[in-house]
Structures are given as structure tokens and as C-alpha cells.
Amino acid sequence: MSGNRRVAHIDMDAFYAAVEQLDHPELRGQPVVVGADPRGGHGRGVVSTASYEARFFGVHSAMPISQAYRLCPHAVYLPVRTTRYQEISERIFAIFRRYTDLVEAVSIDEAFLNLSGSTRLFGAVEAIAHRIKQDIVQEEGLTASVGVAPNKFLAKLASDLSKPDGFLVVTDAEVESFLRDLPVRRLWGVGQHTTRQLEALGLRSIGQVAQWPQWHLTIRFGKLGSHIWRLAHGIDDRPVVPHHTPKSISAETTFGVDTDDVEIWRRTLLALAEKVARRLRAEGWMTTRVTLKFRDADFVTLTRSRSFNQPTAVAIDLYRAVDDLLQTLPARRPRARLFGIAASALVPMAHQQLSLFTDATRKRLQLARAEDVIRARFGSQAITRASLLRPSQADRPV
Numbered sequence: 001m002s003g004n005r006r007v008a009h010i011d012m013d014a015f016y017a018a019v020e021q022l023d024h025p026e027l028r029g030q031p032v033v034v035g036a037d038p039r040g041g042h043g044r045g046v047v048s049t050a051s052y053e054a055r056f057f058g059v060h061s062a063m064p065i066s067q068a069y070r071l072c073p074h075a076v077y078l079p080v081r082t083t084r085y086q087e088i089s090e091r092i093f094a095i096f097r098r099y100t101d102l103v104e105a106v107s108i109d110e111a112f113l114n115l116s117g118s119t120r121l122f123g124a125v126e127a128i129a130h131r132i133k134q135d136i137v138q139e140e141g142l143t144a145s146v147g148v149a150p151n152k153f154l155a156k157l158a159s160d161l162s163k164p165d166g167f168l169v170v171t172d173a174e175v176e177s178f179l180r181d182l183p184v185r186r187l188w189g190v191g192q193h194t195t196r197q198l199e200a201l202g203l204r205s206i207g208q209v210a211q212w213p214q215w216h217l218t219i220r221f222g223k224l225g226s227h228i229w230r231l232a233h234g235i236d237d238r239p240v241v242p243h244h245t246p247k248s249i250s251a252e253t254t255f256g257v258d259t260d261d262v263e264i265w266r267r268t269l270l271a272l273a274e275k276v277a278r279r280l281r282a283e284g285w286m287t288t289r290v291t292l293k294f295r296d297a298d299f300v301t302l303t304r305s306r307s308f309n310q311p312t313a314v315a316i317d318l319y320r321a322v323d324d325l326l327q328t329l330p331a332r333r334p335r336a337r338l339f340g341i342a343a344s345a346l347v348p349m350a351h352q353q354l355s356l357f358t359d360a361t362r363k364r365l366q367l368a369r370a371e372d373v374i375r376a377r378f379g380s381q382a383i384t385r386a387s388l389l390r391p392s393q394a395d396r397p398v
Contacts, residue, residue: 006125007240008113009147009155010132012092013164015109016049019085020078022141031075033059036254038069038077044254044337048080052164085109088140095135099128104240112152114240126169133167150175153188153236175234180207187231194224206232243348249285251275252340258297260335265326270319272341277315281368285346286311290318292325293340301338304328311347314364318343 012018016034021027031054036045047068050059057072068075089108096103099122102114113132115125122128129148136144147158149170158178162168170178184203185195201220203209209217210232217225230236251272259265269292280287291305304325308317322341 004116005114005150006116007149007152007155008115008125008129008132009149009152009159010096010111010113010129011145011156011159011163012109012136013143013145014049014051014055015089015142016080016085017051017054018142019081019088021051023084027076029053031057031059031072033065033068033072033075033077034080035068035077036065037079038065044256050075088142092136092140092142095132095139098135099132102240102242104242112155112240115148129169130167150234151236152238152240153231154178154234156188157182157186176207176210179210179232179234180205182206184209187228188236189224189227189231194221194228197221198228246283246285246346248291248342248344249276249279249283249287249346250340250342251279252293252338254338255336258335258337265336265339266323268339269322269326269341270315272339273315273319273322276341276343277313277318277368280313280343280346281349284349285343286313286349287318287343287346288312289343289345290321290325291342291344292322293338293342294326294329294336295338296334297337298334299337300334302329307345311349312365313349314368316364 017032020032020034021030030051032051033047033054034050035048045065047059047061047063047065049061050063050068054068054072054075057075059068059072059075065077069077085108092109093103093105093111096111096113100113100115100118102117104112106112113129115128118128119125122131126148129146133144133146136142143165145159145163145166147155147160147162147168147170149155149158150172154170154175158168158170159166182205183195184190184198184206185192187206187209190198197220198204198209203212209228212229214226214229217229219225221228253268253272255264255268287308288311289305289307291303293301293303295301306321306325308321312318318341
């Protein structure tokens with residue numbers, strides 16, 4: 001099935017909330033919710049992370065903060081501290097890289113590690129994964145759930161099933177029994193719609209899916225059917241890719257009060273463009289496509305996208321594109337609840353030759369990099385635009 005390949009999936013437990021409990025020991029054992037302020041923000045926004053104590057009351061990530069407050073009003077609600085979480089994340093990933101260079105970051109608190117080539121130096125794969133888990137506890141005071149298996153799908157499934165603070169190994173010989181009784185929704189890429197379709201066919205467990213011929217699933221579901229069949233047999237050939245290209249880099253904000261003030265809209269979009277552009281440069285990416293996300297007071301969400309002729313990582317390029325997209329929204333201006341900007345179709349900045357860009361584009365990127373250096377040295381507020389956009393096209397910031 002997988003030869004001698006051994007993959008570990010390591011996922012920090014309730015990472016943001018755990019960091020807050022680490023920094024504030026008095027919060028240990030208490031329900032902690034990281035996200036928007038349910039009182040000062042009038043119940044708007046969503047939960048970023050909830051501690052396991054808060055999850056006991058039904059609070060979970062991406063839940064509206066107002067709903068979380070109804071479920072657990074006695075929880076401690078804290079704002080997101082991205083810089084602090086990133087700082088600890090970098091130290092945790094440094095621990096991973098002590099044992100292998102093949103580390104694929106899935107998110108700030110989650111990664112796949114190919115440990116197959118590390119055994120000569122560090123011993124058995126299971127022992128290496130245990131050492132990594134112990135190093136995280138001893139050096140950072142945080143817990144992680146670890147799954148070790150022949151491939152990425154099985155490793156992630158193992159870590160998910162061992163949460164919190166668990167350790168689960170799946171060998172080649174155990175794959176069939178490990179998967180047999182799990183619900184079909186545990187198959188990677190199978191959402192609610194496909195789950196209902198499979199269950200309508202009487203396929204409720206992964207073991208039942210595995211008994212169907214591959215051709216039958218392919219006829220029913222197309223390429224997805226072949227994908228489902230392979231996963232049901234524990235087959236996943238995806239490699240661990242150290243420099244994984246993210247699908248997108250995005251930022252969004254929910255207004256405290258729904259607004260139809262176009263000036264506020266544009267100021268918000270400029271701030272979001274700045275945030276996305278800084279992340280692009282910090283992570284070494286450029287974008288060739290930008291998407292505007294708009295949600296009105298009735299929770300109707302609209303998206304509009306535009307491609308660039310040249311890759312960019314400059315805020316003003318993103319801003320000008322989304323401002324143009326803003327004009328494509330319905331003529332009757334609804335009140336806005338949320339705006340978001342997503343940069344996608346990413347390309348590595350290191351692969352781009354600045355000499356191929358126009359003089360104006362090259363100068364904007366060089367200036368943006370200089371601003372990054374100043375912010376890194378003197379703080380994020382060291383440079384701020386003196387004026388933001390006014391309604392007319394001619395008054396756009398430069």
C-alpha cells in the first residue's frame with residue numbers, strides 16, 4: 001500500500017485558547033473563547049477557537065459569537081492575538097524540523113511530517129513522534145494530538161480521533177479494521193451532500209463503501225467516486241510537501257453596525273487590502289487573482305473576482321481591483337454587514353523577476369518591502385496612510 005512511508009499528523013489542541021491559558025494560568029480549567037467580544041461587539045463576529053471547557057457547553061470554532069455567549073455566558077471571552085500565536089507556532093515548527101525537513105504546514109497549528117527518512121538518526125517512527133509530542137509539552141507547555149500512519153489521510157484521521165492530547169498509530173496491517181466502522185463523513189473531501197447521497201445508497205460506514213466496486217462508485221459520482229473508493233481502502237498517494245502553496249490568503253471584517261456609507265466601505269477595503277498584502281509579502285507569495293466578499297444585513301453573501309495581468313503583493317493593486325468590483329454590486333446599495341478580500345492563484349515571490357514588471361509596479365513593490373522593514377523594526381503602526389479614499393475615482397490613495 002505505502003511501502004515504508006510513515007507520516008505523522010500533529011495538531012495542537014485548541015491552540016489559541018491553550019496559549020491564552022498558558023499566558024494566564026488563572027484561566028486553566030475555565031471555559032475560554034477566543035474571537036469577537038460578545039458584549040462590546042454587540043454579539044457580532046465568530047468564534048476563532050474555544051477551549052475544551054467551553055466546547056463542553058457546545059461552543060465551537062466558526063460559531064457566531066452571539067450563539068456562543070448564549071450557550072456559555074460565563075466563559076472568558078478574549079480577542080485574537082495573532083502575533084503571539086505566530087510566535088509560538090514558529091517555535092513549534094522548529095521542533096518539527098529537528099527531526100525532519102519534510103514538514104508540510106497545514107495551518108498555524110497543524111502539520112504533516114514525513115518521518116520515513118528519520119529512523120536512522122532517531123529510531124522508530126513511533127518513538128520520534130512521541131519525542132516531538134514530549135518536546136512540545138516540555139518546551140512550550142502545550143499539548144498536541146498526534147496520528148502516525150502510512151499516509152496523510154490516515155494520519156490526520158488518527159490524530160482527529162485521538163483528540164485531545166492523544167497519540168494513535170495505524171499500521172499497514174490495521175488499516176482495514178481502523179476504517180471499517182467509521183462513518184462515511186470521515187472520508188476526506190466528503191461533505192454533507194455526498195454523505196447524504198452515500199447514505200441513500202445504504203453506505204453509512206467506510207467499510208460498506210469499501211465493499212462496492214470502484215467502477216460502480218465512479219459511475220455514480222464521477223472522479224469523486226474513484227477518490228472515495230481509494231480512501232475507503234486507505235489509499236492516499238499525496239506526498240508531504242514542505243512548501244505547500246496555500247489556496248488563498250484572506251482577511252475580512254464584520255461591522256459593529258450595518259452600514260451603507262460608501263466612504264466607510266472603501267476605508268474598510270483599503271485596510272483589508274493592506275492586511276492581505278502584508279501577509280502575502282511576509283509569506284513570500286504574490287497573487288494573480290483577487291476576490292471581493294460582501295455580506296448584507298440579511299446575511300446574503302455576494303462575491304466578485306478579478307485577475308491581474310501581472311502577479312502583485314501590493315495593497316494599492318488589490319484595493320483598486322476590489323474597488324472596481326464594488327461597482328458591480330447591485331445598484332440599490334444594501335447595508336453591509338461584512339467585507340472580505342481574498343488573494344488566490346498564488347505564485348512564489350522568489351520565482352518572479354522584478355525586471356519583467358513595469359516601472360510603476362516594481363517601485364510599488366520595492367516601497368512596500370521597505371515599509372515592511374520599518375514596521376518590523378518600529379511596530380505595525382509606524383507607517384500609516386495619511387489619507388484614505390474619497391468617493392471619486394481621482395482621489396484614490398497612491
